[in-house]
Amino acid sequence: MLKRSLAILSIVVGSIAVAARVPEGTWDSHIHIIDPDNFPLDSDRDYTPKPATVDNCTEFQEGRGIKHAVVVLPSVYGTNNSVLLDALRYFDGQYRGIAVVDVETITDDELDELHDAGVRGLRINLESSNDTEKIISNVNAYVAIAKPRDWVVQLWVPLSAMVDLHPIIQSAGVTFVADHFAHAQVGSKTNNSVNTFDPYKSAGFPEVVDLVQRKLLFVKISAPYRNSKQDPLYEDMRVVAQTLIAAGPDMVVYGSDWPHVASEEGNGPGGPLVPSNYRDINDAALVEITKEWAGSEAQIQRLFVDNPRRLWQWYSED
Ligand SMILES: *[C@@H]1O[C@H](CO)[C@@H](O)[C@H](O)[C@H]1NC(C)=O
Ligand SMILES: *[C@@H]1O[C@H](CO)[C@@H](O)[C@H](O)[C@H]1NC(C)=O
Numbered sequence: 377m378l379k380r381s382l383a384i385l386s387i388v389v390g391s392i393a394v395a396a397r398v399p400e401g402t403w404d405s406h407i408h409i410i411d412p413d414n415f416p417l418d419s420d421r422d423y424t425p426k427p428a429t430v431d432n433c434t435e436f437q438e439g440r441g442i443k444h445a446v447v448v449l450p451s452v453y454g455t456n457n458s459v460l461l462d463a464l465r466y467f468d469g470q471y472r473g474i475a476v477v478d479v480e481t482i483t484d485d486e487l488d489e490l491h492d493a494g495v496r497g498l499r500i501n502l503e504s505s506n507d508t509e510k511i512i513s514n515v516n517a518y519v520a521i522a523k524p525r526d527w528v529v530q531l532w533v534p535l536s537a538m539v540d541l542h543p544i545i546q547s548a549g550v551t552f553v554a555d556h557f558a559h560a561q562v563g564s565k566t567n568n569s570v571n572t573f574d575p576y577k578s579a580g581f582p583e584v585v586d587l588v589q590r591k592l593l594f595v596k597i598s599a600p601y602r603n604s605k606q607d608p609l610y611e612d613m614r615v616v617a618q619t620l621i622a623a624g625p626d627m628v629v630y631g632s633d634w635p636h637v638a639s640e641e642g643n644g645p646g647g648p649l650v651p652s653n654y655r656d657i658n659d660a661a662l663v664e665i666t667k668e669w670a671g672s673e674a675q676i677q678r679l680f681v682d683n684p685r686r687l688w689q690w691y692s693e694d
């Protein structure tokens with residue numbers, strides 16, 4: 377344990393460009409592709425990320441020896457999945473995708489096209505919405521589309537929304553996956569140290585743990601910087617990570633969140649339409665920290681390889 381901590385520190389402090397040491401067959405369950413030159417961003421966007429193209433992605437993942445990733449359509453593309461379809465075709469069946477669709481206008485043919493390219497789910501991104509009614513109606517509409525196709529519904533919603541979603545998820549008949557620790561924010565982010573010492577006191581956390589134990593909800597162990605300000609080690613996320621992993625050893629998956637969009641937080645004085653930089657994140661260190669949270673070689677294998685294969689319906693051996 378001490379040896380591993382020292383290894384993590386040397387990566388972080390030395391900023392050594394080491395390749396992440398991940399098991400063979402690893403899946404990165406959360407990345408974005410952003411290609412404004414070929415696929416214009418939505419004019420109504422909240423921020424403007426710089427390009428992170430399929431070429432950038434290839435360089436990033438090949439450098440780490442990772443062959444499989446899940447491309448999630450980011451909010452800056454609204455409900456236009458062209459960039460996602462293009463990326464999935466480029467990666468030639470090795471990747472999966474999570475789409476965002478307009479439930480009023482999407483057709484069966486379009487959904488079939490998404491499925492054939494590798495899409496296996498739909499994402500609700502209402503990260504900071506206090507409108508639980510809206511979240512519930514979006515969930516119900518997405519469940520209706522996901523169910524006949526055996527897709528998952530992916531949630532990026534406030535943790536507290538899980539109180540009301542708890543019964544809905546139990547009766548939905550589809551698998552759910554929550555982004556980034558189910559948005560369980562800790563003290564360095566909320567300024568309430570109770571969130572760090574006892575995550576069960578955060579509204580929605582007991583419901584998340586219950587759904588994970590019932591094997592209805594996967595959780596991504598990804599992007600701790602969205603819930604904690606304790607960079608670079610995010611030590612205060614440890615209790616959340618370890619609680620979720622212990623609750624559902626088979627229900628957790630690793631994600632890098634590359635290229636680490638800064639979202640609205642990154643907007644400068646020029647406003648949301650001026651390109652902003654990505655967050656400066658040490659991916660290799662985060663992989664090492666994630667492995668330490670997993671705690672055993674067997675759990676590392678589940679988190680990086682076996683669980684994502686089940687979640688993303690990947691049934692071959694590589
Ligand atoms: C989606 O974006 C592509 C280009 O990226 C464009 O050709 C197409 O018209 C857009 N679709 C809709 C419905 O706006
Ligand atoms: C993508 O590649 C270009 C060209 O090498 C580089 O300038 C840019 O920083 C890369 N972007 C990312 C997100 O890696």
Ligand SMILES: *[C@@H]1O[C@H](CO)[C@@H](O)[C@H](O)[C@H]1NC(C)=O
Nearest residue numbers: 504505506507508509510511
């Ligand atoms: C959400 O917050 C906004 C602004 O703080 C407020 O105007 C609105 O009434 C709230 N909505 C709900 C459903 O609580």
Ligand SMILES: *[C@@H]1O[C@H](CO)[C@@H](O)[C@H](O)[C@H]1NC(C)=O
Nearest residue numbers: 561563564565566567568605
């Ligand atoms: C926590 O405190 C910092 C520093 O005072 C402040 O900038 C931040 O907005 C606060 N965060 C919340 C969620 O209240």
